[in-house]
Amino acid sequence: MSKKIQKQSYMRLLRYAKPYRAKLAVGVISGFIVGGSLFGSFFWLKDFIKPFEKSPDGKISLESDLSGANAVLKQTPAAPSGADAKQSKEIDELEKFAGKLGLPVKDEQDRMTWQFFLLAISGFIVLWLVKSFATYLNRYYTRWVGTRVVADLRNEIFSKLMGQSLKYYGNMDVGQLISRCTNDTAAIESAIAYTIADATRCPMEIIACAGFIIYTSVINQNFVLPLILFIGLPAAVLPIIMLGRKIRKSYRKAYARIAEIVSRMHEVFTGILVVKAYHMEEDENDRFRSVNRVYFKTVVKALKFELMMQPLMEFVAVLCSIIFLVFCYAKGVKLSEIVVLIVPAVMAYQPLKNLAKINTYIQRSMAAADRYFELIDTHTEICEKPSAVELKEFKTRIEFKNVVFSYGERRILDDFNLVIPFGKVVAVVGETGSGKTTMANLIARFYDVNSGSVSIDGHDVRDLKISSIRNLIGIVSQNTILFNDTIANNISYGCRNASKDEIIEAAKKANAYQFIVDGRHPEGFDAVVGEKGFKLSGGEKQRISIARAILKNPPILILDEATSALDTVTEKLVQDALNNLMSHRTVFAIAHRLSTIKHADLIIVLSNGKIIESGTHDELIARNGQYKRLCDMQFGMHSPKDGTAEQ
Secondary structure: HHHHHHHHHHHHHOOOOHHHHHHHHHHHHHHHHHHHHHHHHHHHHHHHHHHHEEEOOEEEOOOOOOOOOOOOOOOOOOOOOOHHHHHHHHHHHHHHHHHHHHOOOOOOOOOOHHHHHHHHHHHHHHHHHHHHHHHHHHHHHHHHHHHHHHHHHHHHHHHHHOOOOOOHHOOHHHHHHHHHHHHHHHHHHHHHHHHHHHHHHHHHHHHHHHHHHHHHHHHHOOOOHHHHHHHHHHHHHHHHHHHHHHHHHHHHHHHHHHHHHHHHHHHHHHHHHHHHHOOOOHHHHHHHHHHHHHHHHHHHHHHHHHHHHHHHHHHHHHHHOOOHHHHHHHHHOOOHOOOOOHHHHHHHHHHHHHHHHHHHHHHHHHHHHHHHHHOOOOOOOOOOOOOOOOOOOOOEEEEEEEEEEEEEEEEEEEEEEEEEEEEOOEEEEEEEOOOHHHHHHHOOOOOOOEEEEEEEOOOEEEEHHHHHHHHHHEEOOOOOOOOEHHHHHHHHHOOOOOOOHHHHHHHHHOHHHHHHHHHOOOHHOOOOOOHHHHOOHHHHHHHHHHHHHHHOOOOOEEEEEEOOOOOOOHHHHHHHHHHHHHOEEEEEEOOOOOOHHHOOOOEEEEEEEEEEEEEEEHHHHHHOOOOHHHHHHOOOOOOOOOOOOOO
């Protein structure tokens, strides 16, 4: 993965936060407040330590000093100079401020009074209250933005996949798509939602700690800790830089492996009937374990790099701390001076460690984002012209004119011509792969022709609004598609405003009403049909599909033979329902059972993408050509006279 692509992923993700910049600004400003309040709180450290520090004779020292805005009580017997002069000036200012408040600064023993000590504690509490509240705002608003951004990403990728062409779905694994919509976006969410807060707060905390250390070191003329800090900080950050790229690369592979797992699960669960029928459970278990094992190894490799960061950083931090303490011991530095420097240094370690985690999470999210944007940048959708015309009704004919269409290198239709007049039933027969379904897909503009044109009422379908084409067409396929919803909602799918009475009427015309209300499905129209309608029989599913088309009431009907796999009784019910559906409509029927199309106005026979015969049923039988041979193969030596084969 090139640096250019990595940078592109970062910038593209940031653009998704633009609509929520106000909330993000609140979170970022809160992060600055956290750093500022932390910086101010460090000035109180000596106030708590100095009054309890023992002098060389074992007594409590009365010595204290001022750091920033806080009192340090210190007696200066001689005229002060340099840092001491600054401290003396600060003492005088504080004493004046305390006097205005009516608070004594020192008692009779020259110690800090309890009133002033209480004031110092109160100031410290206020600062940490501000810090705590700002931390809450920082985390809430930045996580809100992160979670909202990921929700937008999911919406976008789902919408993008809805717009892809059928050709795209023919080349893609559905399990892979599901994984990218769920696992990849979840990886981005876990990273973004939890790292934006730290990324906007931790640098401020580190700057506050480092700034105070430098300030105090200048006051005390002790530059060892800043020196160690500026040497140790890059050393602590070095593992983050070194391991970041390896983490991203490893997690990218891991997301590809989890996609394989989801794909395998989807495929097996969808085909569970075949798996059990052929007693392949153990084989599928072995295949799944194999895929899962590869995923495990990939994740463990990524974890090795990820988990290496924190120990390396801790080692560098401890080493720097020991060097500092050894120096303080050798120089005889007082405890108060050590604490006032070491506490900010220790507090800087936690946000520094969080930054290491941030880098890990970011590398994870970028690995997922790379895969996400690969999907987003795939364009196979059927494009609609800006000047597309809306066709509100169908009046005259559908025409194929010199159509050429290929799937890849394989040509399906070759210079194909056909006219389907308004109100007629046109049936197409032919061997598998001859182009029957392709014709239906071109009418509905699920695909675009390579050359030539498909037109409705003289308008090239490429010049029409896609929505207007689909509104004119109803489809009943052999492979019935039902959703895991109620019977009523499956019937009204695509007709949002359908009333209950209209749904019932459509069910009656489709010969579906009886089985819905006779007790086989206790909840009636509110019965949930299950995944892909598995709670219904084949005939029930097909009649629900027909009811759906009846309710839509389209002028153009595409039938992909809906009776080819049914028993005789059910076939009669479904065929009657189809006859109700076909009445007063223009029908394009893909025929598998030739007995169902003998009353068609026109029957065409396809072979290798060309029409080799056309006519009515009787005309084609009389010609004794390919259609006659297909009838003989399907029904025996005699063609059907009344829809049944002679024995």
